[in-house]
Amino acid sequence: MAIQAGIKNNSPTHIMGVYAVFLGLVLAMYHLVANGSFSSILTIAVMIQCLGFALLTIQALSSGSAAGISARALGMDAFALCCRLSSTLWLHGYLPVDASGDWVFQAVEICTLTLIVGLLYYVLVQQKSSYQSEADSCPVVPLILGSLMLAALLHADLNARPVFDTLWMTGLFSDVVAVLPQLWLIARTGGRAQALTSHYIAAMALSRILSGLFMWAARHDITCAAWVSGVNHAIVAILAAHVLHLVLIADFGYYYLKAITMKGLTSSVEMGDDLAVWV
Secondary structure (H helix, E strand, O other), X not given: OHHHHHOOOOOHHHHHHHHHHHHHHHHHHHHHHOOOOHHHHHHHHHHHHHHHHHHHHHHHHHHOOOOOOOHHHHHHHHHHHHHHHHHHOOOOOOOOOOHHHOOHHHHHHHHHHHHHHHHHHHHHHHOHHHOOOOOOOOOOHHHHHHHHHHHHHHOOOOOOOHHHHHXXXXXXXXXXXXXXXXXXXXXXXXXXXXXXXXXXXXXXHHHHHHHHHHHHXXXXXXXXXXXXXXXXXXXXXXXXXXXXXXXXXXXXXXHHHHHHHHHOOOOOEEOHHHHHHHO
């Protein structure tokens, strides 16, 4: 209750404070750990993802409600992180080549997973009465199975271990489509997203943009056992997954930018019937 009372007022000053602390951590990592290496952009991407879940946690605690939060999306995010961590905790194929890939990258992802597990407990146990379970009905099992099957076919070979290469790619694909249950819930509940839910979705998008930039820069270093001579299907699949994520949230992104430009950081995003396609 003390934590909840301490963050009850989500004013622009409080939100800007969260962003300022995050920016300080990013700059410290970039200069003191990564020594300005470009590859640290991948670590920054996972730090932004962690920020997104931190903002969602603040929303849940400050409102004292699970309304507007998709447990199915959180479950998919947790699954994706576990798949990636199964590779990055002990293999180096998909890590930044600078010093941030030695421990910072993994520590941030573990922190993110901890936040997600805490949110799931809050939504499904502590605030079960306010959780919109009927509206949070997006079918996630086909999404997970589809991610696993595509990863088995399209994975790269940077770990030189097919199982863990497949798991890493499964994590990527699952993470990309994990936004669908959240959009589905927003659509089923009137097309309105609370301010920090909107910032969370935007953080996921920015994280994906930075990750995609890294993958594009590293495209010649990502290899696979090609099906067709001269065609690297792994990097095509990786880049296509990043683009797909941005396509999925394109409508939301427009209304998000419009809302914060016209009404400020604490405004909710109103989409109305424009999200009906997700229902």
